[in-house]
Amino acid sequence: MGKFEKDAKALIELVGGKENIAAVTHCATRMRFVLNDPKKAKESAIEELDTVRGIFTNAGQFQVIIGNEVPSFYQEFVQLADIEGGSKENVKAVAKQNQNLLQRAVTVLAEIFTPLLPAIIVGGLILGFRNVLEAVPMGWLGGKTITESSVFWNGVNSFLWLPGEAIFHFLPVGITWSITRKMRTTEILGIVLGITLVSPQLLNAYAVNSTTAAEIAKSWTWDFGFFTMEKIGYQAQVIPAMLAGFLLVYLERFFRKHIPEAVSMIFVPFFSLIPTILAAHLILGPIGWHIGSAISTVVNAGLTSSVNWLFGAVFGALYAPLVITGLHHTTLAIDSQLIADFKSTNLWPMICLSNIAQGAAVLAIVFAHRGNEKEEQVSIPSVISAWLGVTEPAMFGINLKYMYPFVAAMIGSGLAGMFVTLFGVRALSIGVGGLPGILAIMPKYYLIFFIGMLIAIVVPFLLTLVFRRIGLFNKIDRVGEAISPIDPTLVESATTTDSANLVNEEIYAPLNGKLFPLSHAVDPVFSQGTMGQGMVIEPSEGAVYAPMSGTISLLFPSKHAVGLIDEQGVELLIHVGMDTVQLNGEHFTAFVKQGDSVTRGQKLLAFDIAAIQKAGYPTQTPVIITNSGDYQVDPLMETGEVTIKQAIMRVQSRE
Known part of the structure; x- marks a missing residue:
């Protein structure tokens, strides 16, 4: 057997x-x-x-x-x-x-927007900071704004518009690039197409409504003799860029099949790009604009109607389940369209409050299970992560495990969403979630949104404790019963060891790069601690070195993951990138084989960071103690730049 x-x-x-x-x-x-x-x-x-x-x-x-x-x-x-x-x-x-068709559409939408999230988040921070500088009267400045009172900060505010505009007004460039990247066609053509949608030669999308039809016909029109075409830009427009991007992809695929390889370099880009630009401005752009405007108008009307409280309550409560299904990616497109059409969005404030509510529910678990050190390694970072706008570690690591805190967070988020919607709270930008999300809110709604934040913290916290005590939505964590751990493999009782065999060793960084807590991992299998405890490194160089001396216990054929075990039985996994197994070893080189003995600092793997990222895979690398249930694993640093000469974790036998 x-x-x-x-x-x-x-x-x-x-x-x-x-x-x-x-x-x-x-x-x-x-x-x-x-x-x-x-x-x-x-x-x-x-x-x-x-x-x-x-x-x-x-x-x-x-x-x-x-x-x-x-x-x-x-x-x-x-x-x-x-x-x-x-x-x-x-x-x-x-x-x-x-x-089904909806799931496929959501998957495609997620794959398009995920690479854009870093830019959207930093753009939201920038616009939120500018919001504080130029739109919030300060009592200590005699009721003036910071920009009105300081030449320096006025200059800073003006300068920050440069990246802010680049990120949001020129969003179509990012979308068309991301589509060509996802569909594995020529990315530079996607970038060029995006630029043609936001070129300075075009009438800016934000000026269209204030420009008369006569002026557009006179100054903003291409005249081809037998037909004319308006020179309208699509700044911040999502759907026109998506329609144009997909047309470009399918035209390029078609022509690559039918044009001889010898001349494909010349004719495939030409016959793909020019018709797409023409169709984008003549057909797809106007259609996409109307579709996007219709969607944003319906959403805005619902959230400003006499029953807006119902919309706010339902969306606030159901946003967290949308995250589980992946449907939450659709809200990015809707939020962007709302800002493009109405200069602000009434959807983003509720998303921020949902983040806060999930974190508050985990905080209640931390309080109820205080003393459970193993769980706290996941729960405490999850609270911080959720309150900074990333809820997956909180939901998948804690709230869905016990279920009752997830329900409590939904209720708190629904009430908070209903409250801010009743008062018409709107955000000027997106990207900043959780507690920092208040930076994106229109200044006149700061107080109302702050009260909404308190609701999103207090209600889930109290409901979580109440549900646990009375057993509502709760079958595995009753008061007076043993606490159900996050993962049985992580909380097994350690076997008694002789003092001579006690483990107390430091694990060094296997890569040069930037260190993050494990909850920062984009894959929930790692961020939840399912595989064990550890850290995450965003590599700055494409090389993996042994973080401890031992034996190579695992070298995957695709060379993207390597495992080690030392003489004391500590098992460690280094997993380069996310889903990089799909590359089947391409862009990876192994310098060891399974069964080899290695010493700390010995080179194990090399990989091409740029090529892996170009292929569409993150290079974020979890470093995991896979048998951490047998040990106490403590980080020696939380975050920051690290080199292979620095220890990042301590592994000790349990007392």
């Missing part, structure tokens, strides 16, 4: 049998299934298997987290099931067949 035969057999049955498996593969940490009928999977029973660390569903894939030994588990699984494993791309393709 193989090591995993028992659990592999059980997993075959629990996913609905081999006939329910449309495709299966694995990556460095998990089995990836595409199931014909996902409802047949018995999730609770799967989580009880000894080798399973957790499960979740993403992009049509049913993923079962195994850990470092997943290659061996996978081999036994496919042999016992008598099926053939698939490649990562095949499984991904099959998974899309399990998604």
